Amino acid sequence: MSTTTTNSEWNVVYLFSGLALLFLTWKAIVFFRLFRPRNEHALRTVAVLVLGDIGRSPRMMYHAESFAENGFMTYLVGYGGSKPIPSLETLPKIQLCYLPEPPIFLKSLPFIVTAPFKIAHQIVSILNELLIRIPEPPEYLVVQNPPSIPTLALVALVGRIRGCKVIIDWHNLGYSILALRLGNEHLFVKIAKWFEATFGQSAYAHLFVTEAMKDYLVKEWNLQGQKIVLHDRPPKHFHHSSPQEIHDLFSNTKTPISAILQPSLADFLPEAKPPYSTPFTDISKPTDSESSHPTSANPPLAPPLPLTSQTYTEVNPPTLRADRPALVVSSTSWTPDEDFGILLDALKIYEERANAVNSSAGDGTGKAKLPKLLMAVTGKGPQRDMYMTQVSKLQKKWKWVRCISVWLEAEKYPLFLGSAEFGVCLHSSSSALDLPMKVVDMFGCGLPVCALNFKCLPELVVHGKNGLVFNDSAELAKQLEFLLVSFPDAPLLASLRASLEQATRHPIDGQATALPDTEEWKWSSWGENWNLKMKPLIAGGVRT
Numbered sequence: 001m002s003t004t005t006t007n008s009e010w011n012v013v014y015l016f017s018g019l020a021l022l023f024l025t026w027k028a029i030v031f032f033r034l035f036r037p038r039n040e041h042a043l044r045t046v047a048v049l050v051l052g053d054i055g056r057s058p059r060m061m062y063h064a065e066s067f068a069e070n071g072f073m074t075y076l077v078g079y080g081g082s083k084p085i086p087s088l089e090t091l092p093k094i095q096l097c098y099l100p101e102p103p104i105f106l107k108s109l110p111f112i113v114t115a116p117f118k119i120a121h122q123i124v125s126i127l128n129e130l131l132i133r134i135p136e137p138p139e140y141l142v143v144q145n146p147p148s149i150p151t152l153a154l155v156a157l158v159g160r161i162r163g164c165k166v167i168i169d170w171h172n173l174g175y176s177i178l179a180l181r182l183g184n185e186h187l188f189v190k191i192a193k194w195f196e197a198t199f200g201q202s203a204y205a206h207l208f209v210t211e212a213m214k215d216y217l218v219k220e221w222n223l224q225g226q227k228i229v230l231h232d233r234p235p236k237h238f239h240h241s242s243p244q245e246i247h248d249l250f251s252n253t254k255t256p257i258s259a260i261l262q263p264s265l266a267d268f269l270p271e272a273k274p275p276y277s278t279p280f281t282d283i284s285k286p287t288d289s290e291s292s293h294p295t296s297a298n299p300p301l302a303p304p305l306p307l308t309s310q311t312y313t314e315v316n317p318p319t320l321r322a323d324r325p326a327l328v329v330s331s332t333s334w335t336p337d338e339d340f341g342i343l344l345d346a347l348k349i350y351e352e353r354a355n356a357v358n359s360s361a362g363d364g365t366g367k368a369k370l371p372k373l374l375m376a377v378t379g380k381g382p383q384r385d386m387y388m389t390q391v392s393k394l395q396k397k398w399k400w401v402r403c404i405s406v407w408l409e410a411e412k413y414p415l416f417l418g419s420a421e422f423g424v425c426l427h428s429s430s431s432a433l434d435l436p437m438k439v440v441d442m443f444g445c446g447l448p449v450c451a452l453n454f455k456c457l458p459e460l461v462v463h464g465k466n467g468l469v470f471n472d473s474a475e476l477a478k479q480l481e482f483l484l485v486s487f488p489d490a491p492l493l494a495s496l497r498a499s500l501e502q503a504t505r506h507p508i509d510g511q512a513t514a515l516p517d518t519e520e521w522k523w524s525s526w527g528e529n530w531n532l533k534m535k536p537l538i539a540g541g542v543r544t
């Protein structure tokens with residue numbers, strides 16, 4: 001009896017041992033298959049990874065759009081939050097793959113406790129997306145840097161497992177952003193730099209946003225792989241908004257802009273009666289059309305027209321109002337590398353100057369007037385509330401200046417920029433090697449810029465040609481005054497805008513354009529530039 005029991009116990013042990021052995025063998029095979037280098041990727045497939053809100057990562061959205069337009073099945077992997085550009089939701093070859101946010105309970109715990117969990121969660125969710133959920137191994141894997149940790153290591157691993165060609169898109173240096181908070185000598189900054197240099201060193205190709213970044217990284221980190229400078233450029237549909245587009249944008253009571261303008265700026269803006277007029281445009285009768293041109297000699301506005309079908313056949317298209325405030329825009333992610341204190345100080349000075357100039361203008365001295373200035377800052381980000389609280393205190397006493405913050409859907413963003421007179425850029429560059437995408441957006445929308453000076457700014461902004469460069473708030477205030485004096489007939493602004501238009505209009509070799517006598521300053525749309533630089537790179541992978 002005892003022998004039978006012993007035998008059956010052994011049988012169970014053998015059975016379980018056998019099953020365990022089978023399981024381990026299967027795991028070993030899977031492990032081996034997973035980790036051996038492969039070249040069995042699906043041709044014309046790409047995964048684009050951004051460790052951030054996809055809708056707030058324009059360059060990666062444009063990459064995805066361009067790959068899809070070039071026939072690639074494109075998986076765009078990143079976090080949700082803001083609505084992406086419309087084409088990403090309509091192009092048949094694009095799939096948006098949203099990474100899950102870390103569990104909510106982690107938000108209530110201190111960072112030091114949650115950091116390891118968040119990173120582990122991030123690693124698992126990225127690997128899950130790139131290794132399992134994307135069905136076939138992509139031919140190319142494009143990753144944005146920064147952030148570098150953990151993405152650079154993960155794409156190197158996935159590239160090896162799935163046989164993808166890794167392309168690192170260098171937007172900036174991650175360790176330099178960390179150094180803004182911790183200082184260059186901090187241990188974490190040194191570790192971050194080591195990580196970025198080690199895992200970023202080798203790739204199929206490296207893309208850079210500036211020549212300066214390419215030169216620096218090739219020299220300092222001895223990058224291996226093809227190296228291409230792909231400057232940011234605006235999408236083709238960016239343009240200066242027509243009075244009709246401005247009218248539609250500001251008379252649409254459902255957009256966030258109208259919601260901000262109406263209650264909070266009622267005492268600052270000229271009276272408007274949508275759909276006949278907005279603070280910037282109005283529709284006048286044909287007989288009034290000549291007098292409604294945007295000159296300072298414009299007579300008072302025509303009263304709103306009665307809404308009848310007969311009247312509709314008589315009305316003119318909208319024109320810009322002579323009594324509109326000057327709309328100036330800045331665009332940002334409200335991060336510590338942009339000091340909005342500079343802008344606030346400049347606005348304070350402008351307010352004082354406008355008070356002084358405009359009170360003496362009434363004395364018959366014939367001095368030019370400064371207009372009301374509506375400064376609109378677009379974008380979302382961590383320092384927004386801090387600066388907007390300061391603004392709301394300051395502007396209680398202001399008569400000539402208001403500053404608002406607004407977030408626009410991707411579709412409306414270029415229309416809003418294109419409605420402005422010019423832009424302001426406070427990008428200071430943590431590495432001194434990148435360039436502000438917002439300036440590219442503004443140029444695309446026909447706006448010259450006032451830009452804060454830093455080392456490689458001349459790769460984009462040429463003082464006096466497409467914008468003005470300032471070093472501090474006093475200089476910025478002078479430039480605001482210089483450009484806006486006697487607005488809306490502002491001759492200095494008009495000539496800078498004409499110079500920008502000329503620079504971005506004339507094609508060279510049908511591909512790019514250059515400012516007169518500045519060969520380095522090349523211009524084209526994102527699509528033209530992408531096709532020129534990226535097609536030779538990705539054509540190499542095609543096996544027909």
Ligand SMILES: Nc1nc2c(ncn2[C@@H]2O[C@H](COP(=O)(O)OP(=O)(O)O[C@H]3O[C@H](CO)[C@@H](O)[C@H](O)[C@@H]3O)[C@@H](O)[C@H]2O)c(=O)[nH]1
Nearest residue numbers: 058059171172332333378379407408409410434436437438
């Ligand atoms: N939809 C929408 N987008 C907005 C809005 N406001 C700003 N943005 C987007 O946010 C960008 C500005 O964000 P920043 O983070 O300030 O970007 P940047 O300094 O101009 O440039 C960034 O991208 C470059 C690569 O493209 C990097 O090289 C650079 O380091 C930086 O990360 C704009 O270009 C625009 O795409 C808005 O209201 N709506």
